[in-house]
Amino acid sequence: MTYQIELENINKYYGGYHALRDISLGIEPGEFVALVGPSGCGKSTLLRTIAGLEGISGGTLRIAGETVNDRAPRERDLAMVFQSYALYPHMTVRRNLTYSMRLKRRSKADMERSVEEIARITGLESLLDRYPRELSGGQRQRVAMGRAIIREPKAFLFDEPLSNLDAALRVHMRSEVRQLHNRLNATSVYVTHDQIEAMTMADRVVVMRAGVVEQMGAPLDLYDRPCNRFVAGFIGSPAMNFVDGIIREDGVSVRLDLPGEAVLRFAGARPAGETVTVGFRPEHLSVTMAATGGNILSLPVGFVERTGSTSYVLSSTTPEILLSVPERFPKEQGSVNAQIAPELVHLFSKEDGTALL
Amino acid sequence: MSRFKNTFSDGVGFDTILVMIALGYLVLFSAFPLVYNIVMSMQEVDLFSLASFDRPFVGLDNYRDVLGRPETMQIFFNTVKFVGFSVAAQLAIGFGLAMFFQLDFPGNTWLRGLFLAGWIMPAIVVGGVWSWILAGDFGVLNHILLATGLGDEKIFWLSDPEFALYSVILANIWLGVPFNMILLSVGLSGISEDVYEAAQMDGATRIQRFFTITLPLMRAQLGAVISLGVIFTLQQFDLFASLTQGGPSNASNVFQYWSWQLSFQNYEIGVGSVISVLMILFVVLVAAVYVRSTRHEHVA
């Protein structure tokens, strides 16, 4: 199996700053990979190293089987869509689209044909002779996409291409980009800080932090089985609740460090007396009338946010526990009982945050 | 070979070459003469030894010679006066005009731009025009002063030792005002109207607002303008050449003109270099302080 893009122990330094640490990653042909992580974690840097816009300090980068460490960007045959779109302001849409073909001195007829096809795919037919400044944000985004796909490159690189669009258009473009990817059967690397975007679009999500890959896998795997506390907190919205706790004598339940010392059972077994961080997602806590019984938290209500479909209930404990309730929660209610299934309780090591179950 | 070509078309070689071309030119035609200047300031250089490479080394004799000359002190104080008065007046007038054109009235920016017409003119022409305006018998300035009663006798601006230096300063102020005004305008328009309104709500009078808001917020800009003013004033040569030639008897002479006179009229090139070296040192010092201070602004 040859990977379309293969990174092997990639390291990158900016002066003394270690921006990418030992990154290894193989991307198969036709795969859509999303890179997510908090701001400054090195997503763009990684993408730009793949593109050749930044040099590599150590490791090997292969594209379609060939080592390209020392190749200039123009020799790598990749297409990139920038957050700012980077449309050439002094060229019309048509000339923007054909820029790369003109560099390769392709024939006029050839170019005409490609432009027509791309314009049809991206819906730009009537805009070909406009300048970028005469286009709306969404239209510019399409030109940027068009300029990338007209190349038929070995892979597409996207650096937060949708973050300059308004919310509605962003949701729409998400599915459009994904459909385009399917239709072209292209290989794509997609950088975003929006984990919803990553979860909905990608075949595989790579979570990065501080220049390190924390976990990679299918979107739902990351959601269900985060390998450490960071990924657990990063994937999923609203974020997972974390509370300290101590494993009880029975080894299959944990006492939470909360007023009332609630006890939660979990799926699996840990040594008794171990101190851990317990994690559970707001949407996995369901409100119940019962005051006692298995896996119930009794929480004093501190604050209620109602969005219409869902209410977010914040407890007045330390740390605060968030519940997401799929109904209108009464604002004046003083306390709430929430139940959680044992297999939805996560345990993480208190020292290094690795998942324990 | 291909790696070699690659770095020039795609890598750092490209940047290096572009920088090296300009830097090379500057080293050849600015830095090298600069160093050569220092060497010459310790040699005896005159018309005859000009073309030879083997000139008598005299150590710091030239420096002692310059410091010992009777006119040195006078010229030093002239230079200080020239710079001090020019910069102060340019700044005051420039600041006043900048604030005035900040007010809201039709055509304000366009009219403000007209001032730069003075700045774009060749200084030698400006000197010519001013020497006609300042002429003793038929100059229009004397006429205006007499007619309005501001003066009671003709002043021979350019040939009276009392006034010669101030004539050059006057023309230099005229040249420098536009630049000061434009730079200060940029700073002023960077202060948001909200701040003034907030101060007004707090009960600050117009004058209080100037001293508590405008001045402190303009500190960086004022620093820049003063440094640039000093630098440009020390570059001024053409006005001396066209107005007074440093005369009468050095009454309006300054170092940058004297240095040239020594080299090109007296052919005491070694001595001319001494002054050149000292003055360049001073100018570069001012510039370095200025550049350093703007750097800090950026970091903050």
Added chain:
Amino acid sequence: MRGNDVKRYGLLALALLFVGIYLFPLYWMYVTALKSNSEIFAIPPTFWPRDPQWIVMDVWQRMKMDVYLRNSLIIAFGVTVIVTMTGTGCAYVLARIRNRWMDAVLFTVLMMQVLPSSLMITPIFVVFNQVGLSEYPRLSVILAQAAKVLPLYIVLCRATFLQVPKELEEAARVDGNSRVGAFLTIIVPLARNGILVTSVLIFLQSFGEYVYSRSLITQRALQPATVGLQSFMGPNSSDWAGVMTYSAIYVTPILIVFVLLQRQIVSGLTSGALK
């Protein structure tokens, strides 16, 4: 509402007064140029020519202005060519790359910018003499003046390049262009206006250059208009009509260019000087 209008037009009147006072020397130059020789020395002086004389042609020929202006043009043109050729790339790199080396280069360039011509001319004169450049006096002036204005050009152009987004160049490189190609087809066209205005500024400055020409060019036939003007203005000269006409002919094109490009020059100047 009305009170406000009165105030605004009052300010306008005041502004016109200030501009009038400031530009009086220019006005006086043009008026004098139009006066007859007897009117020039009239007491009291007339503020509007009674009997305008058009002596442009006479002055042009008598003072050999064609020769002088041609030399000025040659010098200004030569300087502009050298400066744009050597400076544009450097300005671009300085705008693009920030590291210790580039900071050092920028600092050097800024320091070179402030060296006064009248102080640099002494060593330049000697060096040029020794290497035999004094055989080509106009070329000497061009080389020296180019070194004088090159830093200013770099600083101002750098400000223009700073405004061109880095992503455009990167996009071009990913799209298959080399650094050189991206620079020439993307960056330079986008910075064209700034480069042009800065070049005009350099041209105008060199068109009025005096120190180097005065010191390096001894033959009359090779001297530029500044040195020419100076030679007609001896202490005992009384041909003020001629000198002012000469000045007017000389500066009028400069002023026209300035009025046409006023806005761009002002913005270019301010963006560069304070960075």
